Amino acid sequence: MHAMKHNYTTMPDPLRCSGSIVTRELRNSRAMIFAIEEINNSTELLPGIKLGYQIYDSCASVPVSVHVAFQLSSGLDPMFYIGDNCSQSGKMMAIVGESGSTPSISMSHIIGPFNIPQVSYFATCACLSDKQQYPSFFRTIPSDQFQADALAKLVKHFGWTWIGAIRSDSDYGNNGMASFLDAAHKEGICVEYSESFNKYQPRSRIQRVADIIRRSTAMVIVAFIISGDLTILLEELSLKPSPPRQWIGSESWVTNPDMLRFSLCAGAVGFGIERSVIPGLRDFLLDLSPSKVAASPVFTEFWEDAFNCRLGKSEKNVCDGSEDIETIQSPYTDTSQLRITNMVYKAVYAIAHAIHNAVCQESYAITHCDKLTSIESKQVLTQLKKVKFSQNGYDVSFDANGDPVATYELVNWQKTESGSIELVAVGHYDASLPVGQELHINRNFTWVEGSTEVPVSVCSDSCPAGTRKVLQKGKPICCYDCIPCPEGEISNATDSPDCFPCPKEFWPNAKRDTCLPKPVEFLSFNEALGIILAAFSVGGACLAIITAAVFHRHRTSPIVRANNSELSFLLLFSLTLCFLCSLTFIGEPSEWSCMLRHTAFGITFVLCISCVLGKTIVVLMAFKATLPGRNVMKWFGPSQQRLTVVSFTFIQVIICTLWLILSPPFPMKNLTTYKERIILECALGSSIGFWAVLGYIGLLAVFCFVLAVLARKLPDNFNEAKLITFSMLIFCAVWITFIPAYVSSPGKFTVAVEIFAILASSFGLILCIFAPKCFIILFKPEKNTKKHLMNKSQS
Structure with missing residues (x-):
């Protein structure tokens, strides 16, 4: 549009457009005429009534659109048709348009109070769905709210969470991008940058946006932008090499054939209005006779631009009449990608159906329309809200916001073998389907730089499991x-x-x-430590049995008879049990093994210590019996010795019985000692019971040790007191060190410490008490005589 300077002394000139004609819009206007002529020739829709029209060029300018809106709402326009058959000529029933959102907003504010319905075929701003502000606005193209949701789902579908965003600095771009960003946020998508501009701004602004794109790390760019603005940006990006970017486009540019010349956007993906076929339209578009062309300034300009010749009396490049419109490649003649043109077609038919419903009635399957009936635009507006019909295979209806059912075609810019770029439909989107099923992809994509791999656009790589x-x-x-x-x-x-x-x-x-x-861990017979301890346990038991066999073989020898053979055999028997009871500590703990291991250990050890204590008392009594006037042995004969052993052992049996009755040991999974594994062990049940058993053993051991110390210097060559002293010293040392080791040892090593203490004290007893005697019996038989015994005793 020409810029005007006002001096405020004269009336300003009328608004005039500048630049070249947009052939796509010319095709759209011709499609409107084609639809009106179809309706006027129809015997079903508005039979007997003719629709008139008048076409205005807004030049995509808000001032021109506002000027036209005022003209139409005032009713001062020239009559559409002059003649007696036109009953309501000059009266505005509805408006088809505008194509842009911002001009449509301006027009709707003006004509809305007059209840003049406005049906746009290309204004997609979501803001126009607000019926409070735009009560008379309808459209046959889906709202950008649906497109924004579809774009967000598309971005999410391919795993892009880090994107750039550019938009036109207009109602279309700003509102569309706002809807997209809101939908993207809900999908967990982040935006590195969001920039707006338009072609009327200074070049520095365009350069700034281009530099942001070049420096960005986001691989994907979502462009909610009109073709004219994007053209300027792409030309700027072409001046300086830019990293490859995956473009995601809105309907306004991604299906525009004029944009396919930018190889920079090869691989672009976006949503477009579904392609359609309008039978007869191509023939109608090509039906341009020289007289029609010459009679219309618009067709004249189109013809002269298309054939590079001049109509009229120009001296050079005169059109000679041989020009064939079918030979030119122009959006006007290209009906293979009818998208927006079909929206125009549906808009005209929607208005016609609304008028039909207002003036026509059906009676006995016969439609009667009264062309003399005077109707107002408000009636058309009311009927337009109820319109629902199917025309040429296309369903048309409007929801409460004046929007149609949102369906899109998913398109991809793919390079052909010749190097050109073509639009390829790769899927579709239907907003009426259930959540998660709206997007359907049925063909392979070609991505940026011809790649078949989906590009990656994330701020941070996905965090793996773990x-x-x-x-x-x-x-x-x-x-x-x-x-x-x-x-x-x-x-x-x-x-x-x-x-x-x-x-x-x-x-x-x-x-x-x-x-x-968690692996369950316990001291097992299958592991090295368990095998070693089991071997020592069995070895110790065998040693005790062998010692008993040696003593039994030489039971009549002086050294055996002099050391209380009955208590010696009972002691060897108890030691055998002590060695074997350590085996109960190895293996998987069970309810019975837990009760058996502690009670068997406590009772056998008390039996063992009782025997040692009995032998110590016998030594003391024997020495006292050798003194004149003393006959104490009669008070500690074999019967008393047996009774002493049984009594001391019976006390331990009572302690163990109470322990088992009140709070017995039980198998337990220890989850605290080690975090990464389970220790299967025997819980004590009652700690008092456990320490009572150990304390009683310790009490007897200390008592035995004290008596052995008192008798250690008695003049007897085979005096056992010295040997018992050493054995009790080892026994007490082992069990004193056992307590801190037992408390501090983790897991199965607690059991190992307990087994080690049992084996060490048992070996200490058998080696200290019986090893010297066996050595004399087996290797020094000359010392195993009564004479030798008596001589040493006298000395």
Whole structure:
């Protein structure tokens, strides 16, 4: 449009358009005429009534659109048809248009109060769905709200979470991008930058946007922009090499054939209005006789631009009449991609159906229309809200917001073998389908730089299972670091925001992406430590049996008879049991084994210590009996010795019985000692019972040790007191060190410490008490005589 300077002294000139004609819009206007002529020739729709029309060129300018709106609402326009058959000529029933959102908003504000319905075929701003502000606005193209949702779902579908956004600085771009950003936020998509501009702004502004795109890290750019603005930006980007970018486009440019010349956008993906076929339209468009062309300034300009000749009396490049419109390649003649043109076609038919419903009635399957009936635009507006019909295979209806059912065709810019770019339909989107099923893809894509692999556009790579996302300070939620899950916790999904702990009896694997049952650990016969301890246990029992066999073989020898053979055999028997009871500590704990191991240990050890104590008392009594006037042995004969052993042992039996009745040991899974494995062990049940058993053994051992110390210097060559002293010293040392070792040892080593204490004290007793005697019996038989015994005793 020409810029005007006002001096405010004269009336300004009328608004005049400048530049060349847009042949796509020319095709749209011709499609409107074609639809009106179809309706006027129809015997079903408005039979007997002719529709008139008048076409205005707004030049995509708000001032021109406002000027036209005022003209139409005032009713001062020239009559459409002059003649007696036109009953309401000059009366405006409805408006088809505008194509742009911003001009449509301006027009709707003016004509809305007059209840003049406005049906746009290309104004997609979501703001126009507000019936409070735009009560008379309808459209046959879906709202940008649906397109924004579709674009957000498309971006999410391909895993792009880090994108750039550019938009036209207009109602279309700003509102469309606002809707998209809101939908993208709900889908978890982050925007690195969001810039707006238009072609009327200074070049520095365009350069700034281009530089932002070049410096950005986002691979994907979503462009809610009109073709004219994007053209300027792409030309700027072409001046200086830019990193490859994957373009995602809105309907306004991604299906525009004029934009396919920009190879910079090869691989672009976007949503377009579904392609359609309008039978007869191509023939109508090509039906341009020289007289029609010459009679219309618009057709004259189109003809002269298309054939590069001049109509009229020009001296050079005169059109000679041989020009054939079918030979030119122009959007006007290209009916292979009818998208917006079909929206014009449907808009005209929607208005015609609204008028039909207002003036026509059906009676006995015969439609009667009264062309003399005077109707107002408000009646057409009311009927337009109820319109629902199918024309040429296309369903047309409007919801409460004046919007149609939103369906789109998913298109992809693919390079052909010749190097040109063509639009290829690769899927579709239907907003009426259930959530998650709206997008359907049925063909392969060609991406940026001809790649068949989906480009990656993320701020941070996905966090694998076993890690969690930690947001980077000051950056969007899509920018994060991947932190390994802490000990004992896992994450089993990618991009997990949190780790969660495993159940008590489970532990993470090395990758920390799954919970595995904790290994159950106990002192087993299959492991080295268990085998060694079991071998020593069996070896000790065998040693005790062998010693008993040696003593039995030489039971009549002086050294055996002099050392109380009955108590010696009972002691060897108890030592055998002590060695064997350590085997109950090895293997998987069970209810019975837990009760058996502690009670068997306590009773056999008391039996063993009772025998040692009996032998010590016998030594003392024997020495006292050798003194003149003393006959104490009659008070501690064999019967008393047996009674002493039984009495001391019976006390331990009572203690163990009370322990088992009140709070017995039981198998338990220890989950606290080690986090990564389960220790299967025997819980004491009652700690008092356990320490009572040990305390009683310790009390007897200390008592025995004291008596042995008192008798250690008695003049007897085979005096056992010295040997008992050493054995009790070892026994007490072992069990004193056992207590801290037992308390501090973890897991199965607690059991190992207990077994070691049993074996060490048992070996101490058998080696200190019986080894010297066996050595004399087997290797020094000359000393195993009564004479030798008596001589040493006298000395």
